[in-house]
Amino acid sequence: MKIGVDIKALRHPQAGIGRYITQLLDAIQKTDLKNEFILFSPVPINYLIKNPRWKIIICPGKIKLPGILWQQLVLPYFVKKENIDVFWGPEQTTFLLPISKVKKITTIYDFVYKRYAKTMRWSVRHIQKWFGEKSLFSSDRLVCISDFTAKEMQFFYPQIPPSKTGIVSCGYFAEETSSPLSEREPFLLFAGSLEPRKNLIKLIQALELLHEKGIDVPLYLTGPSGWKNLALNSILKNSPIKKSIIHLGYVSNKELKDLYRRCRALIFPSLYEGFGLPVLEALAFNTPVLTSSHSVMQEIAGPCAIYFDPKSKKSIAQAIENFWFSKALSTFTEEQEKVRMQILNKYTWENAALEMLNQILLSKRAK
Numbered sequence: 001m002k003i004g005v006d007i008k009a010l011r012h013p014q015a016g017i018g019r020y021i022t023q024l025l026d027a028i029q030k031t032d033l034k035n036e037f038i039l040f041s042p043v044p045i046n047y048l049i050k051n052p053r054w055k056i057i058i059c060p061g062k063i064k065l066p067g068i069l070w071q072q073l074v075l076p077y078f079v080k081k082e083n084i085d086v087f088w089g090p091e092q093t094t095f096l097l098p099i100s101k102v103k104k105i106t107t108i109y110d111f112v113y114k115r116y117a118k119t120m121r122w123s124v125r126h127i128q129k130w131f132g133e134k135s136l137f138s139s140d141r142l143v144c145i146s147d148f149t150a151k152e153m154q155f156f157y158p159q160i161p162p163s164k165t166g167i168v169s170c171g172y173f174a175e176e177t178s179s180p181l182s183e184r185e186p187f188l189l190f191a192g193s194l195e196p197r198k199n200l201i202k203l204i205q206a207l208e209l210l211h212e213k214g215i216d217v218p219l220y221l222t223g224p225s226g227w228k229n230l231a232l233n234s235i236l237k238n239s240p241i242k243k244s245i246i247h248l249g250y251v252s253n254k255e256l257k258d259l260y261r262r263c264r265a266l267i268f269p270s271l272y273e274g275f276g277l278p279v280l281e282a283l284a285f286n287t288p289v290l291t292s293s294h295s296v297m298q299e300i301a302g303p304c305a306i307y308f309d310p311k312s313k314k315s316i317a318q319a320i321e322n323f324w325f326s327k328a329l330s331t332f333t334e335e336q337e338k339v340r341m342q343i344l345n346k347y348t349w350e351n352a353a354l355e356m357l358n359q360i361l362l363s364k365r366a367k
Contacts, residue, residue: 003360004084006075007039007056008067009091010047015193015224016277017109020145020170021090022047027171027353029054035357038082042070057082068127071095086364089139093131096138105363106139107168110274111152112197119196119271136160141363143168143356148296149274164366166359170277171349173253178261178286181330187218188290188320189263191256191278192270194225194232194247199269199292199310204235204245206316211241217320220263221247222256260285264330265323268297269310276300280347283340288330290319300347304332304340 005025012018028037029051037054039047042065044058061074071089076097079087087094089106112120113128120128136142136157143166144150150165192198200221207217236242251259260266266282268291276297282289283304291297293307306323309315323329332340 001035001085001360001364002083003035003037004079004082004087005037005039006071006087006089006091006094007041007045007047008043008070010041010045011043017091019277020109023171023349024090024168024352024356027349028356031350031353032357035360038084040075040078042067042074068093068131072097072131086360088360089135092128093135094139096131096134098138103140103363103366104138105141105143105360106135108136108142108144108149108153108274110149110272111156112272114152114156116197116272139363140164140366141166141359143359145169145275146296146299148299166355166362168352168356168359169347170275170280171347171352172277172280172284172344173257181264181286181288184264185262187220187263188265188267189220189222189259189282189287190267190269191222191259191281192268193223194221194229196229197271199271201232201235202310202313203267203269203316204232204239204241205313206320207241207244208239209313209317210321211244213321215321215324216241216244217324218244218246219267220259221245222249222251222259224250256281257285260287263287265290267320268292269308269316270295270297271310273297279305280343284344286332286340288323288332290323300343302339302343304336304343 009018009021039056041058042060045056057078059074059078061070072095076095076099079102080099084102086103086105092108094104094106113125117125142164146169147167150167153160194200207219210217236245260282265288266278268278270292273296279289279291279297279300283301289301289305291305291307292310306319306329308319
């Protein structure tokens, strides 16, 4: 079977979707030695291919186009030319032009454009609203990255039959060592882009509440600056705790692993996620997690995290204070450790690769 993949997202391999696609493709390369994979991009991509049945085709078109227009206007020609059997759109959109005998499978991450539209860039919001929504119905099969996202899709699009949907979740950094909690450094870690949906203003306000009580908790922020963060930048600049907040910017995977090992806990106050990869990665390093309640994070971490109301700075502050001064909350109980290992056994890139291949096969059989 010849499987085509749109890899233009790998222009930004450290962004959330880029990381997901990279890790999943790496795992599929190791797992599948039977099928032929052809990766399509409008520009050269720095992605390493080791599987002899894989190749990258650069197809820029006659003029330079935005990614979504390249996908819709240029990509179908090359998909047809290469006689692709199944085409995988891993960015929540796929080309809408029907091509005879080509089955399409699309990965769905979240429905931010439905729940928190104002936290998105105007361009991304409208791409998801128009091309993303149409992709849901033009695809032969849909793969969601969590049960949470699958339920969201059924809520917003009940006309889509559940039988058309599968789950292909994330994995985590494998074979990693962790530092004993007693040796951790006194700071909280946030991993992710600095954008409105990540709810960092509420987190800083919570830390300011603690500062007023004489409790200073250092915070390390990783990830790119994101967008629409003038309010966040203003707060950071004028906050009484600005010296306790360190923005590290982009960090490599090696540096991120080191931070997971060193921090006292990960804090992840996001308002909305399709999965929440940092939560899983922190658990892999035996790192305590403080995160948002009533979200996908509870699907991932279960009883192995401390939860708060992300819309309440008082709730966030109380969770941090309780954790900071309670030795019991800083260690996993025997039962939590058992659940943590079950979580890590479930969410592996190897499992994700096998399930993605299964979903591709199901899409090929779709009528």
